[in-house]
Amino acid sequence: MMKKKSDILWPLGFGAVFLIIWQLYGFHRLLDLKPFQLPVPSEIIMTIFKNLEKVSGDCLLTVTGAIAGMAIGSAIGFAVAVTATLFPKWGYGGLTVISAFNAIPIVALSPIMNRWFSTGMGQKIGVVTVVTMAAMAINAYRGLNDLKPFSLDLMSSYAADKRTVFFRLRLPSCLPSVFTALKINITSAMIAAIVSEYFAASTSGLGFGIKDSLRKAEMAMGWSYITVSAIVGIILYLIIQAVERRAIKWHASQK
Amino acid sequence: MKKNKATAALLWTAGVVLLWEGVAFFLANILHDKMANAKLPYLHSIIYTIAANFSEISNAALITVSKAATGFALGAAAGIMLAVIMSISKTAEKIAFPYLIISQMIPVLGLAPIIFNLVRNMDLSRIIIAAYLTFFPVAANMLGGLKSVEPEKRELMYSYAAKKRSVYIKLMLPFSLPYLMTGLKIAAPLSITASILVDMLGSKGGIGVKLLYSLYGGEKDIFWASVLVCAAIGMLSCFIIILAEKILIPWKKTSSGGEE
Amino acid sequence: MNNTPEITIKNVSMVYNDKGRDVTALSNVSLEIQKGEFISLLGPSGCGKTTLLRIIADLLQPTSGTVEVCGKSPREVRLEKKYGIVFQSPVLYDWRTVRKNICLPLELMKIDKAEQNNRVDALLEMIGLEKFQNHYPNQLSGGMQQRVGIARALAIQPEILLMDEPFSALDEFTREKLNEDLLRIWRKTNKTVIFVTHSIAESVFLSDRVCVLSPHPGRLSAVVDIDLPRPRTKEMRESPEFFNLVTKIRNSFEGV
Known part of the structure; x- marks a missing residue:
């Protein structure tokens, strides 16, 4: 128990010291910054509460886009993984092509989606979809195909058909990898949604908020948006982790 | 096969x-x-545009890539260093580990405009943002590698009474190399993304600037050419790391050699 | 045989704490081992045989009791690099070729290059893997990997070879072949060998003496002299004397 306590106290203490130095303008002195360039933590928190309605509205918008895009992207990615598993000869090449999508910079995607979709939401969902496809496809494929040794042999000893093998063996054993992909995707979905808003025609959302406040030199407001997006990112991640814990109790990673 | x-x-x-x-x-x-x-637009017409404006576009891309590469190298070095320090010192690990985990949950790229605003120097902020985006995945993966060294492998070193330095050079670092490469593979396109993003936030002379100007200026051909080049350098960065991995980790090949 | 023992184990006990419960892994073990002797620690899992080996190797510290090797503590002997250890798995470094794996301890001891090469060449010949010297471990079979592990342990020219179930993961055929190889190497180098195993036949075939350990708590329950003549041959495995010894050792467990 004592060990547990120090595990929490060390990082917490470090974080507190960091915030206190920041609050007391330590970083301003160190990096030669004016107070208006880098708002202190208390100012950021005050700003969040003062603009709670606007910030939370923008936040909701971005999160909606991120989750919708992630759902579509993950579904497509999973479908690709399943296809690649069922038709290994040709499917695997498709996986390679999809994984190349992984390396396309989000910033290059956003303007394209801008042209395809007239609404900010459509554009956001479009970008997030493309960004989240690859991670799911790759991870799900791995899960569907890296089976425990002899488990396929066991199935064929029961003379199980392809369908049974898929539903009884492959699908359950790919769950851990699917959750790994979802955890990667939730973060990249938020990033993609925010970055797409930097360049969107729309005038709302966390990304637009960050950019607009900086343009208007409202640094505290910009930092509030950053803080909120960080908190939302953590919460979404923890939600997926909690679902994972319930869904795959049997897996070694959950012990 | x-x-x-x-x-x-x-x-x-x-x-x-x-x-x-x-x-x-x-x-x-x-x-x-x-x-x-x-x-x-037709793919062939975009490629034609790239060919027609090759020196202009490639110069812009080169600026973006070189800054990304500098940031990538710095961020990777810092990430490796932190991971090694964390593997040596329990206290350092306790302090930094939760933050490394959290860093994977928050949209770090969101901070880019803020850093750009603070630094006010486009080349420097390109490097800083690329570096800090590289830093997290590299540190997290490298630490993962250092921590997965099997106890027997360490015991072997212990039985030879090897110095800490030798343990790291001969065991810990080579063992973690595949993990490090995974981190670098994630980080390479990120650092390119970061560099392009800073271009678009208001720099001069990168591929992102081309993209943005052509987007608002209505030069459709140049716009699509820039997008394609951005995608290409992103993929290229990943490909380079994969190639480096093949060269640096020859023991990964699972060709069957000896049967008794 | 010399009368002053090389290794003296006196009243060694090992107690560790498992979830608030004290578990006695070894209780009051005493044993003397002569120089050049081949001795086996035999017993079922949980009898503390590996624990005892690790205490001798200075990988674990006993709760009470002492181990002396030529009048020195295990730590001093380890620092003098007089132990060669072969683990249960080969513990080869994947990024090093067979040759470089055997070379590893020599690099650490900063032995000069020419001498390194001479020793590694001789060892490669001894284990019969000259042709595979530039292969990576992943390209070798399990038996070949374990032979590399043995060569690496011998590279530092240790006085004592400590082997922790080195062949337990191998199939019966490979295991018997490696048993013979090991005896051939042992005859050539004349090291003291402490060999942990859970195979009665293996311990009888290899050893001068078999130390039988029993679990709960781990303790030394019998020491059986193996008076089969040396060099031992494949055919001896079929001899009545061999079966008698196996039976004798098996019976020493029955009473537990």
């Missing part, structure tokens, strides 16, 4: 190219979409 996979990938690439051309044709000649040229 390997050849088969290569042909499949090649055919798929050909398929994507055909699909692109097909959709472009469909938009332009069947839907008669007036925006067809903006929504999806």
Whole structure:
């Protein structure tokens, strides 16, 4: 128990010291910054509460886009993984092509989606979809195909058909990898949604908020948006982790 | 088997190219979409544009890539260093580990405009942002590697009474190399993304600037050419790391050598 | 045989704490081992045989009791690099070729290059893997990997070879072949060998003496002299004397 306590106290203490130095303008002195360039933590928190309605509205918008895009992207990615598993000869090449999508910079995607979709939401969902496809496809494929040794042999000893093998063996054993992909995707979905808003025609959302406040030199407001997006990112991640814990109790990673 | 996979990938690439051309044709000649040229121009015409403006576009891309590469190198070095320090000192690990985990949950790229605003120097902020985006995945993966060294492998070193330095040089670092490469593979396109993003936030002379100007200036050809080049350098960065991995980790090959 | 023992184990006990419960892994073990002797620690899992080996190797510290090797503590002997250890798995470094794996301890001891090469060449010949010297471990079979592990342990020219179930993961055929190889190497180098195993036949075939350990708590329950003549041959495995010894040792467990 004592060990547990120090595990929490060390990082917490470090974080507190960091915030206190920041609050007391330590970083301003160190990096030669004016107070208006880098708002202190208390100012950021005050700003969040003062603009709670606007910030939370923008936040909701971005999160909606991120989750919708992630759902579509993950579904497509999973479908690709399943296809690649069922038709290994040709499917695997498709996986390679999809994984190349992984390396396309989000910033290059956003303007394209801008042209395809007239609404900010459509554009956001479009970008997030493309960004989240690859991670799911790759991870799900791995899960569907890296089976425990002899488990396929066991199935064929029961003379199980392809369908049974898929539903009884492959699908359950790919769950851990699917959750790994979802955890990667939730973060990249938020990033993609925010970055797409930097360049969107729309005038709302966390990304637009960050950019607009900086343009208007409202640094505290910009930092509030950053803080909120960080908190939302953590919460979404923890939600997926909690679902994972319930869904795959049997897996070694959950012990 | 390997050849088969290569042909499949090649055919798929050909398929994507055909699909692109097909959709472009469909938009332009069947839907008669007036925006067809903006929504999806023919792939061959984009490539033609790149060829026609090659020196201009490649110069812009080079600026973006070189800054990304500098940041990538710095961030990777810092990430490796932190991971090594964390593996040596329990206290350092306790302090930094939760933050490394959290860093994977928050949209770090969101901070880019803020850093750009603080630094006010486009080259420097390009490097800083690329570095800090590289830092997290590299540190996390490297630490993962250092921590997965099997106890027996360490005991062997202990039984030889090896110095800490030798343990790291001969065991810990080579063992973690595959993990490090995974981190670098994630980080490489990120650092390119970061560099392009800073271009677009208001720099001069990068590929992102080309992209942004052509986007608002209505030069459709240049816009699409820039987008394609951005995608290409992103993929290229990943490909370089994969190539480096192949060269640096020859023992990963699972060719069957000896049977008794 | 010399009368002053090389290794003296006196009243060694090992107690560790498992979830608030004290578990006695070894209780009051005493044993003397002569120089050049081949001795086996035999017993079922949980009898503390590996624990005892690790205490001798200075990988674990006993709760009470002492181990002396030529009048020195295990730590001093380890620092003098007089132990060669072969683990249960080969513990080869994947990024090093067979040759470089055997070379590893020599690099650490900063032995000069020419001498390194001479020793590694001789060892490669001894284990019969000259042709595979530039292969990576992943390209070798399990038996070949374990032979590399043995060569690496011998590279530092240790006085004592400590082997922790080195062949337990191998199939019966490979295991018997490696048993013979090990005896051939042992005859050539004349090291003291402490060999942990859970195979009665293996311990009888290899050893001068078999120390039988029993679990709960781990303790030394019998020491059986193996008076089969040396060099031992494959055919001896079929001899009545061999079966008698196996039976004798098996019976020493029955009473537990």
